[in-house]
Structure formats: structure tokens, C-alpha cells
Amino acid sequence: MISTLPAWEQSRRGLHVRFSLFASLVAISSLLNAPVTSLTIQQDVNALRALQAAWGGKPSTWDFSTDPCDTLWLGVGCDDTHTRVTQLLLINQDLTGTLPSSIGDLTNLTNLDLSSNAKLGGSLPTEISNLKNLQRLFIQFCNLSGQIPTVIGNLTSLSYLGLTQNSLSGTLPDTIGFLSNLFWLDVSSNQLTGALPDSTTSPSGSGLDNLTNARHFHLENNSFSGTIPTSIFNTQMQLIHLLLHNNMLTGNIPTAVGNLIHMEIMHFDSNALNGSVPSGFSSIQNLTTLHLDNNQLGGQLPDLSNATNLQMLYLGSNNFTSAPIPSWISNLKKLFLLSMDSANLFGNISADIFSSSSNISNVTFASNSLNGTVDLSSANSRLRLVNLSNNDLAGFVNSPTTVQIILDGNPYCDNNQGQCDSLRAATPTLINASACSGSCADNYLINPKLSTTCQCSRPVVGNVDFLATKLPILEDYNLTLMEEEFASGLSQSAFMNITFLDFQVVVNTFTATHATVSIFPPNNTATWSPSDAALISYAIKNQEITYPGIGPMVCAFIGTPYDAVIIVSGLTTGAKVGIAIGVVVFVVAVVVLGLYAIRQRKRADKAEEANKPFAAWIATGEGGDANIPQLKGARWFSLEEIRKCTNNFSQSNEIGEGGYGKVYKGYLASGEKVAIKRAGTDSLQGAAEFKNEIELLSRVHHRNLVGLIGFCFEEGEQMLVYEFMPNGTLRESLSGTTGIQMNWERRLSLAMSSARGIAYLHTEANPPIIHRDIKSSNILLDDKLVAKVADFGLSKVAPTDDGVAPLSTQVKGTLGYLDPDYFMTNRLTEKSDVYSFGVVLLELMTGRLPIQGGKYVVREMRVALAQEGMAQGVKSMVDPELKEYPLEALEKLVELALACVEDSPESRPTMAEVIKEIESLSEVTSAKPEFQGNNEYSQEDKLAYMQQNLGSPFDYSGSYTAFYGNVQPK
Incomplete structure (x- = not known):
């Protein structure tokens, strides 16, 4: 209603209201500030204020009218006197911007964890060296760049340093050797270069060999070059994990390797190491996992007969002298994974390797010169996979138990191809099935272990990368063990006061070293409390929790942040309630005053703003x-x-x-x-x-x-x-909520149109674009049911010059569609979109969500084809709502989808090739297509079917005649 009061009266009343509000605010402020001004010191308050400003106003719950140490501030922990900030734990809080120099003013910090904040970039400020009390520094799965500052060596109290999955460059500073208390060093998956620092050659006289208390060196997935420093291999070192794989290291493996008597897991693979394998490996009694594959090692195969605790051994893809399979392998009774692909092996395969007295589970001798007959008749019951492809084997005796055996490329298969195909199809039994169906809101899932309730609840979800897994592969038959150990580790954590039951932990695997872990709230509870969610996030990634049966790991949390608090307040409950009420009154007053001021300003500035749209x-x-x-x-x-x-x-x-x-x-x-x-x-x-x-x-x-x-x-x-897109999303159509008939031709048409949109982004947009979040809910349908790709919020501009390396960027995307290679390497290419589109194709054919009832549609399709063959496997997976379809075309579409979701990006087609393949499917069906069920259609039936279910045939780019013959619409 428009006021009828004269202007002077409106002004007087407005002034009176403002004065009253001001007086109230003064009174409230005095009440609130009186008891807290003597608590947290001003230096720490100012530092937190500067951090919030640098992080785009986040955490938004930080309220500087209250005291950080005695009110519920997100992620802030203080000492017993409630005067100094000692912990800053802001995991997965969507922080943006950089880490400002003011972090150095929090001089009493002992624990700093800013992990899983993808938008947190910039370099590590040199002022971080002021944090002399810092014991834990974790900034993982962020977007840090620049060099690790040499002043890192000033943090002499540091015991944990985790900087994995960033974009750090330059060398690893030799001052790292001054961190004498360091237990955990992880700078993996960055862009670090140069030689590994060594005290005998560095300017400071310090290097990795000075870290005699360290148990973990995780240096993999960088570009370190030069030789491995011999000085690391001294008897004073306490290392149990040495991970150097996927670098550019050259030269020999130091002969003093046997001095690392505590070592359990060693990775030297995927470098350019040469020379012979030192005999010292055999003397490391605690050694369980050894990776030497994908190098240029030569000479004789090593004799590891004394390494009796070995469980996993990788020796393949080297230049060893041609030799038979070593006899000492049969003496390693704890060995359950042996990989010797392309190892220059010849001769027979001893049945003793697979005998009932062995523990062997996975064996691969692919691409060698092995001959004779393979005898698995006395194989142990634990044997699951034997890969003998591309050898000279002429005979085969099968195992009494179900084993996946790959014999392709051998003379035996020339006359027994059908049996070879059948052997290759054997797979382990899957678990974590669920009778539940349907979908939940964003961030909510159905716990597949509670299929009797089918309740949507919000778990804490993390993408876990196992740095040196003790399992051969993270396949489904290992999930129970992993889930038990996650539950046990969380229950025993010093950070938690909760007992976790096995049913609350659900693990889904995607690759040999990557899984997704979901921690569900208790039964009949929809969500965790904010504080519990934050503590779970910290406890999972806190490196003091170990998983003996799995191995070390890092975790990136996904989903929108909980509004979480990790604080124990020093105030009484009554004081907290009083302050809370005061704060509410204060906020309401500020809002009222703010709205009034905005209204007054709008009247004055309306004309000016209209003329300055970009002000x-x-x-x-x-x-x-x-x-x-x-x-x-x-x-x-x-x-x-x-x-x-x-x-x-x-x-x-x-x-x-x-x-x-x-x-x-x-x-x-x-x-x-x-x-x-x-x-x-x-x-x-x-x-x-x-x-x-x-x-x-x-x-x-x-x-x-x-x-x-x-x-x-x-x-x-x-x-x-x-x-406006009136017909909703592709996901909604597949779920049946839109009422749109999703028959075969419509599905193929939607696949084609969405593929063309993605291909345009990759090849015709200037500059090219990688979408990064292709999924069925981001494909919308217009009024003519033409598919259009939407939501470019995560998109990245792709490199345009030939030879430019893939983008190295923080992992973003949607669970179930995410490219596992992108997740593990942080390297984003157009093939990441291809992987996601392959999952969409499987959705189109099966009608299933990517992850439904604890099952991943990619794995489910592969298992169905392996167990039942192509035709029957496709029929068992096809969407029940797809009543009629040309089977041959559907099989080819399945093959295309599985090509798109190949683990290696190089093995996936481009989107242009995908389009060409979809176009060719129209040629599979003749003028009288043979649909599933052998139904025959007359010309009239075909036309009636099209008109009833598809609308105008001209909306579908000419595919009408390709599928239904030369029928002209009326």
C-alpha cells in the first residue's frame, strides 16, 4: 500500500525507527560483547577475519560479533584457556580463493586441514613458516600451484605433511630434511620435477635421508628425474612405504635397498630404471608388496626366495634375460598376486604354482613364450584369475573351481575358441545387492544393506584412492573386509565417540585402486548431525587410522558440505542459549535495518542503475x-x-x-x-x-x-x-515420470542428438570445451523431444594446440559418471566426457541409474555379457519398459557404450566416432526389422505405431524410413 503521510512525517517516523533500532543494537551488542572480549586474543580473531575475506566470505557461519573459542564456530578448535586457536579443520567446505599470508598469524595452530576444497588455489604463503607448533598440515585435493616454499623446513614440529592432488610444481625443497619429526610425507599427484633431495649433494646439507623417523614417502605421480638417492637406503631409516611410481627416474635401483628392514610396500614401477634387480630385496623380511614393472631392468630375474612374506609381486614389462618361470615362486606360500607379463619367459608352467598348498589368487603371464600344457586340476580354491594370453600354449586342463582364465592368442584357442571364450567369462560373485529401486534427492542415497526399509538417507561420501593396496584388485569379493575395517577404524578413532556398525559402511569399487566409501547414518535416521558429519570426514582422512587389510589411502569428499562444527564449547548450556537468543535478536534487527536502507537507496539510485547495468x-x-x-x-x-x-x-x-x-x-x-x-x-x-x-x-x-x-x-x-525445455530431463523420461514413450527409436534419437551437442563442444566451439558433468539429468528435452545438453557450471576450456598436455585440474563431476582415469590422475581430456556419455548410453538401454541398489551399471553390464554371452546378456539387462527393439542394433549400441567406458582414455572413441557409430545403427535394421520377440509388422502397422508413439516422423532426422521401411506418412 502507498503511504498517504506527508514526506516530512515519513522522514521523521523513519528516523525514529532507525534511532530505536540503533539503541537496541547498542544494548544487545554490549550484552553479547561483555563476556567474550577477554577470551580469544585479537591477533587470532583478526587472522580468522582475513581468512574469511580471502575465501569469498566462507565459512559463512563465522560471526565476528561472537567469540571463536567459546561459540560454535565451524572448524575452529582452541586450547584449554579458550584464548588461542589451535585447530582449523575445514574439509570440503567449498572454500574459494587462496590461502592468505594471515594464516601465519595463527601461531598456536597444531592442526591445519583444508582438504577437498577444489576452488582453493594459489601458492603456499611463506608466512606458513610462522606456525612453529604445527603438527599436521593437510591441503589435499585442492588447486594449489607454484612451488613448495623452502621455509617449509622451519615447521620442525610437523609430523604429517599431506599435499597430494594439487598442481604444485618445481622441485621438492631440500629443506624438507629439517623436518626431523616427520612421520608421513605425501606430495603425490602434483607436477613436481627435478632430482629427489639428498643430503650429500644439496646446498643445505639436508634431504630425504635425514627423515629417519618417517614411515611413509609418497612421491608418486610426479615428474621427478635423475637417479634414486642411495642415501635414502640407510639402516637408520624407519620407512615402511616407499612409493616412487609414475615418475621419470633413471639409473639403477641402489644395491643398499636391503637396509630398509622395516619396509612393507615398495613401488618403483613406471619409471626408466635399468640395470639388474638388487638381491637385497630378498632380505627384507617384512616386504609384502613389490612393484618393479614397466621399467628397463635387465639381467637375470631376481631370486626372491627368502622374501617369504611377499603377497604381491610385479616384475613384468622389463628387459630381463630370457628364462623359465623361476622355481622359487612355488616357495612363496603367502603370495596371492603374481604379475610377469612381457618378462621374456619361456618353457612350461609348473602346476605347483597353483597347487592347493599355495595362496595364489591372481596370476598373469601374458605376452611371453610359454608352451606346453597348463594344468589347473589341482589348483587351490582361492584361485580367481589366470591370464596366459599371447603365449604358445597347446594344451589346457581346467580347474575344479570357477576361475577366470584368459587364453586368447594361444594355439590351444585356434581349435577351442568356444571354450576359451567360456573360460574368460568366469567372474567372482557380486555382493551388496539391493531389492530397492527408485531414486533419492541430491546427496541422498539408499543404503543397499537396508533393503527392508529402502530409506533415502544422506551418507558422508568420499572418493578413496588406495596408494599401495595390499589387495590384488579392489573387486567386490573384497568389499566385506574393507567395510569391516572402515567401521572398526572409525569406531576406534580418537576423534569419534560413536560405534559404527558394518551395515553403515558401503564400498563400491571402480578401478584396481579406487573406490567410493559411503558412511550411512544409523538405521531410521535420514542424516548425520552436522558435527558428526564433520568429525567423520576428518577421521576417515586422518592418517592415524590404518586399514591393515587394505593399505594406505587418501580421500576426497564429494557432495555439498554439511553445515558442520568441530568444537567443544567452554560455556555452560545456559550461557550458550542466552548468547544464541541475543544473536538471533541482533540478526533480526540488522535485517530490518538493512531492508529499510536498501529500500531508501533503491529510490535514490533507481534511475542511475537503469543506465548502468554493469555497475x-x-x-x-x-x-x-x-x-x-x-x-x-x-x-x-x-x-x-x-x-x-x-x-x-x-x-x-x-x-x-x-x-x-x-x-x-x-x-x-x-x-x-x-x-x-x-x-x-x-x-x-x-x-x-x-x-x-x-x-x-x-x-x-x-x-x-x-x-x-x-x-x-x-x-x-x-x-x-x-x-525453456518443457519435457524435462532424460533421467525423468527414463524413470517414467514424464509419461513420454521411451521406445527404441526415441532412445536412439536422443543418444544421437546429445552426442552431437557434446561433439560440438569438443571440436567446433571456439575454444573447445570439456563439459565435465555429462549425465542424464543434464540432458533436457525440448517441445519436439530433441535432446539438448545443459549445465556448463563445471566446464573447462580445453587445450587447443597440438601436443599440449591434458588439463590438470581438481576432480569434479557426479558419482557414477566420473571417469576413473580423471579421478586418479587429475588429468582432464575430452575422453572424460566420452566416459560419462558411455554411462548415459547404458542408462538409455537399461533404464537404470548408474549406481542403483549398490550396483554399478558398467560392471553389471560387463558381468552379464561375460556370464551369459552377448545376446542373452543384453536381454537380461535391457529396460523392461523397452518392449520391442532390433536386437542386433541394441548389441552394437552396448558395444559402443562399453568402448566409451574403457579404463584407458586412449582406448575410448572420440565423440565424432561415437556419432558415426550411432548413425550406422540405422542400417542394421532392414525394411522389415526383426524386433525382440520376432514380431513382424505390416507397413500400416509401422506407420500407425510411429504416429501413435513418436509424433511427426519428420522430427527425427530421417531415421523413420531407416527403421520402418519406405512408408510415407499421411
Whole structure:
């Protein structure tokens, strides 16, 4: 209602209200501040304030009208006097920006963990050297760049240093050797170069060999070069894990390797090491895992007969002198994985290797010159896999138990190909099945171990990379052991006060060293409390928890952050309640005052703002007009326009909600219907990031991409205005919620149109773009049921020059669609999108979610084909709602999907090749297609079917005649 009071009276009353509010605020502030000003010292408060400013206002729950040490502040822990900050634990809190120099002002810090914050970049500030009391420093799965500062050597109290999965470059500073208390050193999966620091050659006289108390050197997946320092292998070292794989190391393995008597796991694989294998390996009695494969090692095969505790041995792909399989292998009774591919072996295979007295489970002798007959008649019951492909074997005697045996490329298979195919198909039994079906909201899952309830609940979910697994492969038959040890480790953690039961832990594996671990809340509970969720995250990745049957690991947490607090307050409950009430009153008063001020300012500035649509942008940075987005076709909308076309964001206009925020339908002044994505508070980006996103979106224009019409960036709002897609998502259509008939041709058409959209991004966009989040819920259907790819919030510009290395970036994506190679290496290529699209193809054919009832659709399809053969396997997996289909075409589409989800990116097709293959499927079906069930159709039936179920045949790019013969529509 418009006020009828004269202007002077409105002004007087407004002044009176403001004065009353001000007086109330003063009183509240005095009440709140009086008991807390003498607690946390101002130096620590100022440091936290600077951190929040550098991190884009996060954590947003930090309230500087309260005291950090005696109120519930996210991730802040203090000493017993409640005056100094000693812990800063902000795991997976979506921090943005960099780690500022003010971190050095928290001089009493003992524990700093900022892991799993993908947007946290920049370099490690030199001021970190001020943290003399720091014992644990974990900044993992972030986006740090630059060099590790030499002042890292000043942190002499440090016992854990974890910097894995960043983009750090340069050399590993020799001052690392000054960290005499270091127990855990992990700088793996970065871009570090140069020689490993050695005290005998470094300027400081310090190096890795000075870290005599260290138990873990995790240096893998970098570009370290030169020789392995001999000085590391001295009798004073306490190392149990030495991981050097996937580097560029050369020269010999030092002969003094036997001095590391405590060693359990050693990885030298995937380097360029040469010379012979030192005999010292055999004298390491604790050695359980040894990787020497993929090098240039020569001479005789090593004699490891005295390494009687060996469980996993990899010797393949070297230049050893041609020799028979060593006889001493039969003496290693604890050995359960033996890999000697391309090891220059010849002669017969002794049956003793597989005997009932051995523990062998997985054996691979592929690509050698072995001959004779393989006899598995007396094999032990633990044997699961034998790979003898590409040898000269002429005979075979099978095992009495089910074993997967690969004999391809041997003379035996020339006359027994059917049996060879059958042997290869044997697979272990899967577990974690669930009778539940359906889907849950974002971040919520159904625990497959509670199939009687089928309750959607929110687990703490982490992507786990096992650095040196003690298992041959993380296959399903090992999951029970892993789950038990995760539950036990969490229950015994000093950080937890909860007993975890086995059913609460669910592990799903994707590759030999990568799994996803979900920690579900107790039965009949939908979600963890915020504090418990935060403690679980910290406890899982805290390196004091060990999993003896699995091996060391790192964990990146996924999903939106819990609003978590890791604090024990020193105040009484009554004091907390009183302060909380005061804070609420304070906040309400500030909001009222703020709304009044905004209203007054709007009246004064309305005309000016209308003429300066980019004023908000110019204000966010320096450079004036240089900050204005360079757009191609997209327009700016004022907040007032957006409010009008959505009826002030009314609930009736809400059409969906996702991780980004809510989506509203609206009508522009022109009458055009649009979809408006409004960023939630937790999804707001920095101005530069939002600018980059809309500039990227405005450059891509293709009939199979959802078009960006415009954006709004005003008063703290970030909104994207898209063309409206009336038929929802592909996922919704497959689930049956839209009522759209998902017959064979429609599915093939949707696969084609979405593939074309992705291919455009890869090859025709300028510059090329990697989507990074291809999934069925990001493929939308327009009014003609044409598929369009949407949601470019995670997209990255791809390298354009030939020979440019793949992008090295923090892992982002959606569980179930995520490329395992991208997860393990952080290297993003177009083939990561191809993997995700392969999962979408499997969804189209099966109707299943990627992960449903504890089962991964990629593995399920592979298992079905291996156990039942192609035709029957496809039939058993096909969507029950797909009543009729050309079987041959469906089989070829399955083959294409499985090619897209190959573990190696090099083995996957490009999107252009995918499109070509889908196009060729239309030729598989003749004029009278033979559909599943051998149903025959007359020309009239075909036309009626098309008109009833598919609408106008001209909407489907000419595929009508390819599938239904030369029938002309009426």
C-alpha cells in the first residue's frame, strides 16, 4: 500500500525507527560483547577475519560479533584457556580463493586441514613458516600451484605433511630434511620435477635421508628425474612405504635397498630404471608388496626366495634375460598376486604354482613364450584369475573351481575358441545387492544393506584412492573386509565417540585402486548431525587410522558440505542459549535495518542503475569497463525484470531444484517462456568466476545445446536465463515420470542428438570445451523431444594446440559418471566426457541409474555379457519398459557404450566416432526389422505405431524410413 503521510512525517517516523533500532543494537551488542572480549586474543580473531575475506566470505557461519573459542564456530578448535586457536579443520567446505599470508598469524595452530576444497588455489604463503607448533598440515585435493616454499623446513614440529592432488610444481625443497619429526610425507599427484633431495649433494646439507623417523614417502605421480638417492637406503631409516611410481627416474635401483628392514610396500614401477634387480630385496623380511614393472631392468630375474612374506609381486614389462618361470615362486606360500607379463619367459608352467598348498589368487603371464600344457586340476580354491594370453600354449586342463582364465592368442584357442571364450567369462560373485529401486534427492542415497526399509538417507561420501593396496584388485569379493575395517577404524578413532556398525559402511569399487566409501547414518535416521558429519570426514582422512587389510589411502569428499562444527564449547548450556537468543535478536534487527536502507537507496539510485547495468561488475574489481563481460548474444536482465517474470519467485513458478539452486519458469515481456536458474547461498561464485561462466555459455550455439538467453548479477544474486525445455530431463523420461514413450527409436534419437551437442563442444566451439558433468539429468528435452545438453557450471576450456598436455585440474563431476582415469590422475581430456556419455548410453538401454541398489551399471553390464554371452546378456539387462527393439542394433549400441567406458582414455572413441557409430545403427535394421520377440509388422502397422508413439516422423532426422521401411506418412 502507498503511504498517504506527508514526506516530512515519513522522514521523521523513519528516523525514529532507525534511532530505536540503533539503541537496541547498542544494548544487545554490549550484552553479547561483555563476556567474550577477554577470551580469544585479537591477533587470532583478526587472522580468522582475513581468512574469511580471502575465501569469498566462507565459512559463512563465522560471526565476528561472537567469540571463536567459546561459540560454535565451524572448524575452529582452541586450547584449554579458550584464548588461542589451535585447530582449523575445514574439509570440503567449498572454500574459494587462496590461502592468505594471515594464516601465519595463527601461531598456536597444531592442526591445519583444508582438504577437498577444489576452488582453493594459489601458492603456499611463506608466512606458513610462522606456525612453529604445527603438527599436521593437510591441503589435499585442492588447486594449489607454484612451488613448495623452502621455509617449509622451519615447521620442525610437523609430523604429517599431506599435499597430494594439487598442481604444485618445481622441485621438492631440500629443506624438507629439517623436518626431523616427520612421520608421513605425501606430495603425490602434483607436477613436481627435478632430482629427489639428498643430503650429500644439496646446498643445505639436508634431504630425504635425514627423515629417519618417517614411515611413509609418497612421491608418486610426479615428474621427478635423475637417479634414486642411495642415501635414502640407510639402516637408520624407519620407512615402511616407499612409493616412487609414475615418475621419470633413471639409473639403477641402489644395491643398499636391503637396509630398509622395516619396509612393507615398495613401488618403483613406471619409471626408466635399468640395470639388474638388487638381491637385497630378498632380505627384507617384512616386504609384502613389490612393484618393479614397466621399467628397463635387465639381467637375470631376481631370486626372491627368502622374501617369504611377499603377497604381491610385479616384475613384468622389463628387459630381463630370457628364462623359465623361476622355481622359487612355488616357495612363496603367502603370495596371492603374481604379475610377469612381457618378462621374456619361456618353457612350461609348473602346476605347483597353483597347487592347493599355495595362496595364489591372481596370476598373469601374458605376452611371453610359454608352451606346453597348463594344468589347473589341482589348483587351490582361492584361485580367481589366470591370464596366459599371447603365449604358445597347446594344451589346457581346467580347474575344479570357477576361475577366470584368459587364453586368447594361444594355439590351444585356434581349435577351442568356444571354450576359451567360456573360460574368460568366469567372474567372482557380486555382493551388496539391493531389492530397492527408485531414486533419492541430491546427496541422498539408499543404503543397499537396508533393503527392508529402502530409506533415502544422506551418507558422508568420499572418493578413496588406495596408494599401495595390499589387495590384488579392489573387486567386490573384497568389499566385506574393507567395510569391516572402515567401521572398526572409525569406531576406534580418537576423534569419534560413536560405534559404527558394518551395515553403515558401503564400498563400491571402480578401478584396481579406487573406490567410493559411503558412511550411512544409523538405521531410521535420514542424516548425520552436522558435527558428526564433520568429525567423520576428518577421521576417515586422518592418517592415524590404518586399514591393515587394505593399505594406505587418501580421500576426497564429494557432495555439498554439511553445515558442520568441530568444537567443544567452554560455556555452560545456559550461557550458550542466552548468547544464541541475543544473536538471533541482533540478526533480526540488522535485517530490518538493512531492508529499510536498501529500500531508501533503491529510490535514490533507481534511475542511475537503469543506465548502468554493469555497475555491479565494475564495482567488484579494478579496471573499470575491462570487467564488463564480453557476451555474444546473451543479454543482461535487471533483478526487477526477473522478479516480474517469476511473480517474485513464487512457489508456483518453481520447476526444480539442484545443487546449483532453484529453477523457476517465467515469461519475458515479449511472451517468451524461459527457465531461470537462481544460485543458492552455498552456490554463489566470485564475480570473476560468474563472468567467465556466462562468457563461456554465450559463445556456444548449437541445436543440441540449451541456449543461454541472459543473466542477472545484481544485489548479491547470480541467475542464468535459459530457453525453456518443457519435457524435462532424460533421467525423468527414463524413470517414467514424464509419461513420454521411451521406445527404441526415441532412445536412439536422443543418444544421437546429445552426442552431437557434446561433439560440438569438443571440436567446433571456439575454444573447445570439456563439459565435465555429462549425465542424464543434464540432458533436457525440448517441445519436439530433441535432446539438448545443459549445465556448463563445471566446464573447462580445453587445450587447443597440438601436443599440449591434458588439463590438470581438481576432480569434479557426479558419482557414477566420473571417469576413473580423471579421478586418479587429475588429468582432464575430452575422453572424460566420452566416459560419462558411455554411462548415459547404458542408462538409455537399461533404464537404470548408474549406481542403483549398490550396483554399478558398467560392471553389471560387463558381468552379464561375460556370464551369459552377448545376446542373452543384453536381454537380461535391457529396460523392461523397452518392449520391442532390433536386437542386433541394441548389441552394437552396448558395444559402443562399453568402448566409451574403457579404463584407458586412449582406448575410448572420440565423440565424432561415437556419432558415426550411432548413425550406422540405422542400417542394421532392414525394411522389415526383426524386433525382440520376432514380431513382424505390416507397413500400416509401422506407420500407425510411429504416429501413435513418436509424433511427426519428420522430427527425427530421417531415421523413420531407416527403421520402418519406405512408408510415407499421411
